[in-house]
Amino acid sequence: MRTISWSGYKWDVRPAGTDQGPGPNDWSDSRRNVRVQGSDLLLSIVTGATGNWNSSEVANQRHLGYGTYRWVVATDLSTLDANEVLGMFAYGGADPSNNEIDIEASHWGSLSNPTGWATVWQNADAGLSKQRDFSYS
Template sequence: MRIKTSYLLILLIVNTVIFQACEDETDPFVEPKKTNRTIEFSGMEWIVRKTDQDLAGPGPNYFSDVEENVWVDGEGRLHLKIRQVGGKWQCSGVSLRRSLGYGKYIFYLASDLTDLDPNVVAGLFTYMNDNEEIDIEFSQWGDPQNINAQFAVQPSYIDGNKVRFDIMPRDNNLSTHFFDWKPNNIKFGSYHGHSLEPKPDDLINSWLYNGENIPPDSNERLKINLWLFRGAAPKDMQEAELIIERVEIH
């Protein structure tokens, strides 16, 4: 009897270990672990994008997962960089490993968004496919005369699916940006400083989208990237950096 009980206990432990090992592979809302580098940021696990020697969208660009391109500093802030290595410009991006669905996605940035090179694009977005995507983007899209920010719901070429606006310089580089994704609407907001209750003069822009292209709650991923428009080198030929102090999802 004692032998049989011990055997059953061992079998239970083995099955539990096997189940836990396979859990990530079978849960459609958790991306399976890959050989790509992962990082911990804002209490969540992120996969660092890597394309090796292949060009990939957006851009197209090369994306590198080395620590010189993507790292978390001693204060817990995420850094993304565009660097030139061996004559090639390497961009950077991270993807949340777990799909979280509807909710309020808040980004606290610590970079001067008005100082980005015209060819640099910084993106905060959820992505399932090219037609199921919610974007906050900072770029002049190659033209120094363009305004430098936009809220968009893909496909953004459809009238009413995009709002463009300008972010003006401030004494510090702190700004807060969010989208609140619900089944019937998406609310966007951008503020100077780090607050969700800004003073009136801290409001940069806000937008309520209730069009026909609200993505369903599916198996999307939250992503942050820093890349080059049409794969073109920065006009000033200098490296670029985006600093995200933290991300909150409610």
């Protein structure tokens, strides 16, 4: 598995392969799709054409727990393609993780949908979750 160093941590890059959700995309661990530029900029780039996208995912090797996290996104998220997703997650580390926090920027297949979505899963098995959509400007 490819590893990158960014923001003071080591991150695993999801291995390349097909038939892994969510989709429709193929995961890529290529430097073309995910790389660090300079000392503080993480680039995660969707590539491909004709309906076959190559996307990337990174996961911190450390479970940092809950707290206050700040992400600075240099892309205008309101201009995402209808099927692109930027997901930022905090998991409790247990398997299955029943205490997950998701913040996602996506139109979920339709440009008329709001751009953002936040979900707090208290217990996924029991269907306990709080969800809210929002728009970026």
